[in-house]
Amino acid sequence: MKNKALKRLIYSLSVLLTLLSFFPVTSYGFIKIDTALNDSKKDTVPANTGFKIKTIIIDPGHGGAPSSTTGHYSHGASGSFSHERNVTLAIGRKLQAAIEKELTGVKAVMTRTTEDDVSFERRAEIANENKGNIFISIHCNSLSDRRVSRKVGTKHHKPVYKTVSVPDRSGKGVLLLVYGLKRTREAENEIQKNQVEGESELDGGALDPNDPVTIILTNEYKRKFRQQSINLATLLNKEFVDTDNRPSEGIREQSIYVLCHSSMPSVLVETGYINNPDDEAYLNSEDGQNEIVASIVRAITNYKNEVELVSK
Incomplete structure (x- = not known):
């Protein structure tokens, strides 16, 4: 049992070292981004993997x-x-x-x-x-309709107001979203199921979520995927703003199901405000x-x- 555990640890640590060398992060200027995301720009560029x-x-x-x-x-x-x-x-x-x-050799799946x-x-x-x-x-x-008060008449020489909904067409431009940390547990579950299990074949059994090696690998995948989601969102934002001269609301984190359940770097692109003419x-x-x-x-x-x- 000790030899098996040791082999598993050595194997998993080798996977971890490989992961650490993947997905280099390059710093780019953010248009608007929550301060919680700023820790994504600290990695250095490693050797080719x-x-x-x-x-x-x-x-x-x-x-x-x-x-x-x-x-x-x-x-x-x-x-x-x-x-x-x-x-x-x-x-x-x-x-x-x-x-x-x-992109030669790349498949796009809808x-x-x-x-x-x-x-x-x-x-x-x-x-x-x-x-x-x-x-x-x-x-x-x-944008949702705005609620405003409008004068609809008078009664006893006093103005009468009514609250009505009016369209808000003031929104304009792009917005990039990455998954928020509120759904971290869901993201971890998907990473364990779709990434870590593939690295845990030495024991031949079901994945133990409490295994320290599983926790280490899961956290490293999660960290890398989050960093790269932000990095990709930054590159997208740069193209929309610098190349297309479009307004941008920047990069935000949001607890969106498809982002945190997709076990890979993920970005949601709001391409524009459809209720703005x-x-x-x-x-x-x-x-x-x-x-x-x-x-x-x-x-x-x-x-x-x-x-x-x-x-x-």
């Missing part, structure tokens, strides 16, 4: 038909003439084609290829089943969609070169 990005998961947000698992519609946000479900699918299809054309909705759970399962190296979720943003026109135009796709591909290419340590 031979790691390659082979699969990118593209997740077009929402869908237009009832989910087979939930039975309800998930239309997403709407503008004056378009719906999020259609815009994200159109961008997703263009992004899949562009990735497979521009979580949704039709208007049919796909549950959050199934989207994460598709990502993990295909052993994705990056998860990009495509969405459109929107200018953004809606941009999001529905061929030029706008092509520009969004080109920026995402450039950011992924830069990220891929970093983690694979391709020198130019």
